[in-house]
Amino acid sequence: MPTDSGLAAAYPLLFAPQRWEWGGLDAQFAIGAPADALVTNVHVVGFSGDQVILCRDDRDVWFLPGGTREPGESVEECVGRELLEEAGAVLTSPLTVVGAHHCVTDRPLPYRPHQPHPEKAWLWCVADAAIVQAPTMPEDAEQIVEVRAVPIPEAAVLLLTDQPWLPDLLMLAVETRRGDAAAR
Structure with a gap:
């Protein structure tokens, strides 16, 4: 896998410093x-x-499934729970780490008491998955109105409704997945 600097040239929006207000x-x-x-989010x-x-919520935003880790929850357990909650899907292969957003907050307290503060990380992974049911959506979570498996080019366009750097992340995940397949 290339270095961060080599990937930053290929995926400039993803590697640019960001402010998440x-x-x-x-x-x-x-x-x-x-x-x-x-790791607070996966x-x-x-x-x-x-x-x-991809999942679409009631704001008409398309996003990649995932969310906040619960106390004592492993990365894999978090992904499994979030996939069911948001996409009605299950993992069918092991997770491969793509990378992470390393974050520092200026808020005085952590988002949840069990989380590290002020530093945290949002982990991004790639894996095979299968949609097996409707999303389980807890009442206090975002409300999902649609789940779809779409071709990569369509996913890149739909993800623009969430963040401008998500198509870069998607393409890096595609590259990571291809590297995993070649290594097998």
Whole structure:
């Protein structure tokens, strides 16, 4: 896998420093896995064959399934729970880490008491998955109105409704997945 600097040239929006106002976060993407204790959120680029599983919420935003880790929850357990809640999907292959947004918040308290503060990380993974049922959607979570497996080019366009750097992340996940397949 190329270095961060080589990938930054290929995926400039993903590697650009970001400010996430909703969480008072300054975020910077890097390849590789951060320390597990820093990982507060996990998201997965889930592939059903050659298509990407996306969710659309009641704001008409398309996004990759994932969310906040619960106390004592492993990365894999978080992804499994979030896939069912948001996409009605299950993992069908192991997770591969794509990278993480390393974040520092200016908020005085952590988002949840069990989370590290002020530093944290949002982990991005890739794996195969299968949609097996309707999303389970807890009442206090975002409300999903549609789940679809779509071709990669369509996924890149739909993800623009969430963040401008998500198509870069998607393409890096595609590259990571191809590298995993070649290594087998």
